[in-house]
Amino acid sequence: MLLRLLCLLALLAALPAGAAELKIDLGHGAKTLESSQLATRPDARTIDIPQDVAYRRAMRYRAVPLKALLAGATAGDHLQFVASDGFAAEVPAALVLDGHGAEAWLAIEDPQQPWPALPGKSQGAGPFYVVWTRPEAGGVNPEQWPYQLAAIRKLDAVAARFPAMAPDPALATGSPERRGFEVFQHICLACHTLNGQGDARLGPDLNVPYNPTEYLRADLLRAYVRDPQALRHWPQAKMPGFDAKVLSDADLDALLAYLRHMAGRKHGP
Missing domain, CATH: 2.60.40.420 (Cupredoxins -  blue copper proteins)
Structure with missing residues (x-):
């Protein structure tokens, strides 16, 4: 019993403090990604968003190209982005895979440096937030910037x-x-x-x-x-x-x- 308890404590100690999880299910096996592993991916980079939809001002994020996380998705797929507050954005996969100049990014909040509270709210947009560079090129609308993201899943059409x-x-x-x-x-x-x-x-x-x-x-x-x-x-x-x-x-x-x-x-x- 003591040995099992020590193993459990060791496992908890190994987890990054404040790490958040994002679930992705594209119909061929669900996977869970942690914020710490996402932020250290080779394709992660710092991006600037001049007109952030949620914060209504310029913002800077550590982010990963969203399409890099959607291996196996095709242009005909229909994706749903589910936020922790009940918001559920419907986004065609084609827009993410080829936005005709618009590019979707998964912004990742650092738990040691949390993002500020959203205007008029007590919480920020983290732990995950879909942001876009050059959104006007793809006709991206504000509802396709889901924040407080918890899951991405492939579904049938509406x-x-x-x-x-x-x-x-x-x-x-x-x-x-x-x-x-x-x-x-x-x-x-x-x-x-x-x-x-x-x-x-x-x-x-x-x-x-x-x-x-x-x-x-x-x-x-x-x-x-x-x-x-x-x-x-x-x-x-x-x-x-x-x-x-x-x-x-x-x-x-x-x-x-x-x-x-x-x-x-x-x-x-």
């Missing part, structure tokens, strides 16, 4: 996993509602469910019991998406605003068309 979210299959391929469903996946799905389906746990369901198009005038709903605090202000609000550089007027029109359409396709929670 419509296959959550059929109650899908618009009427009879709609034309190029319809605004179908385009709006794509926008919903990029902008809203990281925080919200719809018809009780989805993995995120941060925001309310956007169709049951009521769809926002049923209780907000179209102009007020547009204003809310652009700047939530301008319409409804409270200190604990988490929803960011989406300006025209992130969400074009055409895409906002399509998103609202999708939501109005889904108001007539309610399913139980």
